[in-house]
Structure formats: structure tokens, C-alpha cells
Amino acid sequence: MRIGIIGAGALGGTFAVLLARAGHDVEVTARGASLAAIREGGIGLTGGYGEAHERVAAGEVLTQRPELVLVCTKAQDAAAAIAANAGLVDGVPVVVVQNGLEGVATAERLLPASSCMGMLSIIAANYTEPGRVRVTTTAASYLGRGDGEPDDECRRVAAVLSSAVPVIAIAGFRGAQWTKLVVNMLNAVPAIVGRSVQDVVDDRRLRRVVAASMRETVRVAVARGVRFGSLQGLGDRRLRFFARLPLWLGQLLPYFMRVRMGDVPNLGSTQQSLRRGQRTEIDYLNGAVVREAELAGMDAPVNRALTALVHEVEQAGASLPAERVVSAVRA
Ligand SMILES: NC(=O)C1=CN([C@@H]2O[C@H](COP(=O)(O)OP(=O)(O)OC[C@H]3O[C@@H](n4cnc5c(N)ncnc54)[C@H](OP(=O)(O)O)[C@@H]3O)[C@@H](O)[C@H]2O)C=CC1
Ligand SMILES: CC(C)(CO)C(=O)C(=O)O
Numbered sequence: 001m002r003i004g005i006i007g008a009g010a011l012g013g014t015f016a017v018l019l020a021r022a023g024h025d026v027e028v029t030a031r032g033a034s035l036a037a038i039r040e041g042g043i044g045l046t047g048g049y050g051e052a053h054e055r056v057a058a059g060e061v062l063t064q065r066p067e068l069v070l071v072c073t074k075a076q077d078a079a080a081a082i083a084a085n086a087g088l089v090d091g092v093p094v095v096v097v098q099n100g101l102e103g104v105a106t107a108e109r110l111l112p113a114s115s116c117m118g119m120l121s122i123i124a125a126n127y128t129e130p131g132r133v134r135v136t137t138t139a140a141s142y143l144g145r146g147d148g149e150p151d152d153e154c155r156r157v158a159a160v161l162s163s164a165v166p167v168i169a170i171a172g173f174r175g176a177q178w179t180k181l182v183v184n185m186l187n188a189v190p191a192i193v194g195r196s197v198q199d200v201v202d203d204r205r206l207r208r209v210v211a212a213s214m215r216e217t218v219r220v221a222v223a224r225g226v227r228f229g230s231l232q233g234l235g236d237r238r239l240r241f242f243a244r245l246p247l248w249l250g251q252l253l254p255y256f257m258r259v260r261m262g263d264v265p266n267l268g269s270t271q272q273s274l275r276r277g278q279r280t281e282i283d284y285l286n287g288a289v290v291r292e293a294e295l296a297g298m299d300a301p302v303n304r305a306l307t308a309l310v311h312e313v314e315q316a317g318a319s320l321p322a323e324r325v326v327s328a329v330r331a
Contacts, residue, residue: 004066010125012072022164037131048138100284144173176229194319196265201258
């Protein structure tokens with residue numbers, strides 16, 4: 001199938017190589033040094049899916065009308081990246097591979113003639129240098145839209161993508177986005193202190209902060225009437241149970257996630273943006289929890305503090321000591 005990938009970074013690069021390896025005709029968009037490297041030497045993948053290298057067509061925008069589009073930019077770049085390709089891709093089925101709660105709605109707004117779906121990936125991919133990606137954790141990705149059962153198109157697209165990498169069409173996609181938002185509470189603290197996700201969860205004080213941000217996220221979701229979708233065995237019953245636990249016991253949740261991630265250090269996608277000197281997605285992750293809390297008439301002090309600290313690191317260009325995280329969250 002002719003597949004266009006908008007944003008060939010960590011995940012976009014991973015999917016580009018795996019889809020091309022499976023025989024699909026892949027064209028990607030990128031910019032700056034990444035685009036130059038991909039044009040010159042293709043995309044190289046190492047880690048969990050083995051060593052692979054594929055030469056794919058690349059440009060600032062797509063040039064061939066694809067039969068399927070994956071949008072793989074960070075949330076803050078999605079609208080501009082989609083708009084730049086809208087003339088060519090409106091009407092083509094689109095899968096938005098993005099953390100946070102807004103990806104599908106953004107694509108629907110900009111591509112009114114397209115059928116838009118979302119995909120939640122648990123793969124951990126690290127963009128180590130332009131045109132090079134290292135996958136530190138392999139996992140299934142979950143595709144869907146709305147609240148109900150997956151429709152025929154979601155099943156068909158999941159089957160196409162599964163020719164390269166496991167993709168499961170799921171029910172209750174909107175609730176699953178919240179489940180993934182809970183998982184993404186793994187992103188902020190490593191980004192602030194400049195350490196891997198595993199290293200942070202192994203640190204008892206920081207693990208408590210991560211657990212507190214997860215618990216707060218679940219409580220906000222419950223107040224907003226969310227029914228969590230199931231991802232990797234994590235679903236509504238377990239998360240609601242977790243939100244009622246005292247923090248010393250609730251720390252088991254980030255611990256289990258860390259065990260599942262394995263031992264190859266993963267920076268998380270937020271820290272990778274910081275290391276490239278870029279703005280992060282934090283307003284769509286912890287920042288989204290703060291906004292949702294306001295809508296529920298609640299406060300979300302842990303997520304507010306973590307969002308502010310990530311912005312501080314963005315501005316200063318240097319990570320902060322663990323004590324700053326602990327004291328900001330305690331305050
Ligand atoms: N990395 C991971 O392990 C995981 C990431 N995710 C989620 O997947 C999404 C993608 O993340 P990730 O792959 O890490 O992000 P990356 O930043 O690695 O990749 C995004 C790419 O899109 C490019 N891009 C942005 N805007 C444009 C544009 N207008 N035209 C062309 N290229 C553009 C960026 O270029 P530039 O660098 O120049 O900005 C970058 O290369 C995020 O929502 C993230 O949260 C989910 C699970 C795991
Ligand atoms: C699952 C996880 C934490 C993998 O790194 C992720 O979604 C991210 O980095 O954004």
C-alpha cells in the first residue's frame with residue numbers, strides 16, 4: 001500500500017522502516033537536518049525490531065497522494081504539519097499516532113473529507129541522531145476512534161499496519177487515550193531531571209512523584225466521567241482501584257510499567273525534545289490534566305507543578321536536581 005508518514009522522527013521513523021521492510025511504498029515528511037539525513041542515507045533502525053535500514057522518499061511535504069496517512073508529529077506540531085499536506089491528503093484515511101487527548105479532533109478539523117483514526121503506541125523509540133532510531137521497548141499499538149466497538153475501517157487499517165508491526169483495533173478509544181495519559185505520567189519527571197524513565201522509577205522519592213501524578217490523573221478522569229479503555233492489561237477497574245490506594249502502595253503502578261519497559265534506558269519522548277532544544281508536548285500531557293481538572297471544578301497541583309518545571313527546563317536548557325521536583329510537588 002502507498003503510505004504517507006507525516007513527521008519521520010522517533011515513532012514515524014520506526015513505522016516508516018518497518019512498513020517499508022514489509023513491502024509498502026512509503027513516503028515521509030521531515031525537515032532540517034533530519035530531512036537531509038533521510039534523503040542522503042535513508043532511515044536506520046536498531047534495537048527491539050532488529051537492525052533495519054530503508055531508503056524512502058522524503059520531503060518537507062508529501063508529493064504522492066497516499067492510500068493511508070500516519071501523522072507522527074508531536075501534538076504541538078500536528079496542526080501545522082497536517083495543514084501543509086491537506087491539499088494532497090484530504091479524503092485519504094488518516095491515523096494520528098499521538099499522545100494526549102486531542103490528536104484525532106485536530107485531524108478531523110483540518111481534513112474534513114478524511115476518515116480519521118487515532119493510534120496509541122507503547123513502543124519506546126529514541127531518535128538518537130538525524131535519520132537514526134533506536135527502539136528500546138517493543139509493544140503493540142492500539143488503533144480506534146470514539147467510544148464504541150472498532151468499526152470495519154479501523155479493523156482493516158489495523159490489519160494493514162500489522163503486516164509490519166502489531167496493531168490492535170480497540171473499543172473505547174477515547175477512554176484508552178486517558179489510560180495512555182496515565183502511562184505518560186512517566187514522561188515529565190525524567191524530562192525534568194535528565195535521567196531515563198527506568199532510573200527515575202528506581203529512585204524511591206521520584207517514583208512517589210510519578211505515582212502521585214498518575215493518581216491525580218485517574219482522579220481527574222473519574223471526575224470527568226471517563227471510562228478508561230484497556231491497554232496492556234490496564235483498564236477501568238484497575239485504575240479506579242489504584243486511585244483509592246495510599247501512595248506508598250500506589251507506587252507499584254509506575255514500578256510495574258518500568259518492569260514492562262525493560263532495562264534498556266528510555267528517555268521518553270518529552271525528554272528527547274528537550275535534548276534537541278525543542279519545545280515539548282507537556283501542555284498536551286500533564287497540562288491537559290490541569291485543564292481537565294479545571295473543567296471538573298478541581299485542582300491538579302501535582303500535574304501543574306510538573307508542567308511548570310518542564311517549561312522551566314525548556315527555558316533554561318538544563319535539567320533540574322531531583323530535590324526541586326520533590327519540593328515543588330510537596331509544596
Ligand atoms: N517516541 C516514543 O517512544 C513515543 C512517542 N509517542 C508519541 O508519538 C508522537 C510522536 O512522537 P515522537 O516520534 O517521539 O516525536 P519526534 O519529535 O521524534 O518526531 C516528530 C517528527 O515530526 C517532525 N515534524 C514536526 N512538524 C513537522 C512538519 N511541519 N513537517 C515535517 N516534519 C515535521 C519533527 O521534526 P523536528 O525535529 O524538526 O521538529 C520530528 O522529526 C508524540 O505524540 C509522542 O508523544 C508515543 C509513544 C512512544
Ligand atoms: C510509552 C512511552 C513512555 C514510551 O517512551 C511514551 O509514550 C513516550 O515516551 O511518550
